Amino acid sequence: TRQCRQKLEQWRIDCHQQIDSVFEEKCKQLTQLVEEKVEKQREEVTRIQSKLSKLIHEQEATHQDIDILTSTISHLQKEMSNIEQSSIHINIRPLVIDTNCIRINDTNYHGFDLSILSPIYKTINRSNGSSRELASNDQYLLFHDAPNLCLLDQNLTVVRKNLWDHGKIFDMCWSSTLKQLIVIEPNDIYLVNENTMSIERIETIKKEKWMSCTCSDTSLYLSTRVHGSSILEFSLLPAINLIRELKYPDSCMETEDITCIEYNNETLALLIRNHVNKTMRIELKSSITFERIWSLQLDIMCNKEKTIRCCSLIDDEWLIADHENNRLIHVSKGGTVKTMLTYNDIPLFVNLFGLNILAVSVKNFKLNFHKLRNDF
CATH class of the missing domain: 2.120.10.30 (TolB, C-terminal domain)
Structure with missing residues (x-):
C-alpha cells in the first residue's frame, strides 16, 4: 500500500509541476506581448511628439494642429496604461483530467511468463x-x-x-x-x-x-x-x-x-x-x-x-x-x-x-x- 500511495503522490507532484510550468510559460508570453504593444505605442508617441516639435519650431503649426496632436498623444498614453485590459484577451478552457489515466486494479498477477x-x-x-x-x-x-x-x-x-x-x-x-x-x-x-x-x-x-x-x-x-x-x-x-x-x-x-x-x-x-x-x-x-x-x-x-x-x-x-x-x-x-x-x-x-x-x-x-x- 505504501508503494502504491507513493506512486500516486509522485503523480500528483508531477502534475502540479506541469501546471506550474505551463503557468510560468503563459505568464512570460503575456508579459512579452504587453511589452511589445507598449513599445509600439511608445514609438508612436515619440513620433507624434517629434512631429509636433518640428511644426512648432518651423512655426507651421496651427492651434488646431497642436490640439489634434496633443489629443492623440494623450490618447496613446492612456491606451498604454490600460493596454492589458483593453487589447489583450485570454481564453482559458477548464483543465479536464481523464480519471482513467490512473487505473487501480484488484490484480490476480502470476508474474512474467x-x-x-x-x-x-x-x-x-x-x-x-x-x-x-x-x-x-x-x-x-x-x-x-x-x-x-x-x-x-x-x-x-x-x-x-x-x-x-x-x-x-x-x-x-x-x-x-x-x-x-x-x-x-x-x-x-x-x-x-x-x-x-x-x-x-x-x-x-x-x-x-x-x-x-x-x-x-x-x-x-x-x-x-x-x-x-x-x-x-x-x-x-x-x-x-x-x-x-x-x-x-x-x-x-x-x-x-x-x-x-x-x-x-x-x-x-x-x-x-x-x-x-x-x-x-x-x-x-x-x-x-x-x-x-x-x-x-x-x-x-x-x-x-x-x-x-x-x-x-x-x-x-x-x-x-x-x-x-x-x-x-x-x-x-x-x-x-x-x-x-x-x-x-x-x-x-x-x-x-x-x-x-x-x-x-x-x-x-x-x-x-x-x-x-x-x-x-
Whole structure:
C-alpha cells in the first residue's frame, strides 16, 4: 500500500509541476506581448511628439494642429496604461483530467511468463545504422532511428524526435529524479529532455570509455568499456558529481568486462563477460554496499563483438537478450534460469515498456513489440 500511495503522490507532484510550468510559460508570453504593444505605442508617441516639435519650431503649426496632436498623444498614453485590459484577451478552457489515466486494479498477477510470449503485434522499421539501445519510463520509450532520437508513447506513436549528431550510442536510461533521459556515447554522457527533446552534455562527468548506464532515485551508475571494468556512482541532486568508484577485483576480474548494468529495487544486475574463455555470467550486487548477492553462470559463449544486455522485470526478475543463441533468458529473483525462449530474430536489446509491453530491438534494425499476458 505504501508503494502504491507513493506512486500516486509522485503523480500528483508531477502534475502540479506541469501546471506550474505551463503557468510560468503563459505568464512570460503575456508579459512579452504587453511589452511589445507598449513599445509600439511608445514609438508612436515619440513620433507624434517629434512631429509636433518640428511644426512648432518651423512655426507651421496651427492651434488646431497642436490640439489634434496633443489629443492623440494623450490618447496613446492612456491606451498604454490600460493596454492589458483593453487589447489583450485570454481564453482559458477548464483543465479536464481523464480519471482513467490512473487505473487501480484488484490484480490476480502470476508474474512474467516468457513461455507464453505473444506474437509480435507491431514492428517499427528503422534506418540502417540506427543504434539498438532502448530506455523507457511509464509513458515513453526512447529509441534511435538514424539520424534522430525518437520518443514513443504507449500507443506506439512517435510523439517527439530530435537530431542526434553525437557519437555512437552505447546505452540509455531514464532518471525519474531528473525527469530526463540519459544517453551515453563512447566518451560523453548526455541528458535528453522528454518534453523538448533538447540534448545537453553533462559537464561534470569527465570523458571516459563508457559502456552502460542505469539510475536509482538518488544515483547514476556507469560502467566502463575496458577489461577489468569499473562501476562509478554519481549523485543526481543537487548536482551530478562522482560519489565513489568500484574497481577490479571488486567490480569484476581483470580478465572480465561489464557489458550491462541495470538497477532495480536497491540492487544492480551486472552482465559480465570473460574475454579469455568467452563465458558470460549475471551477478546481482547491492546498490548500497556493492556486496554480491548472487552470481549465475550463463550457457552463453561470447563469440561475437556485440555486447549482451538485459532489463529488469517486475517481481525483481531479469530478462536477457542472448544474441549469440537467438534467445531470451528469464532469470528469477533468486538467480536461477526460469525460462529460455528461442526468438525469431537476433535480439540485441529488451525493454519492459510499462507493465504490458515488451520491446525487443533486433539486429536488422527492427523494433518489435509484444503484448504481455500478465493476467491483470
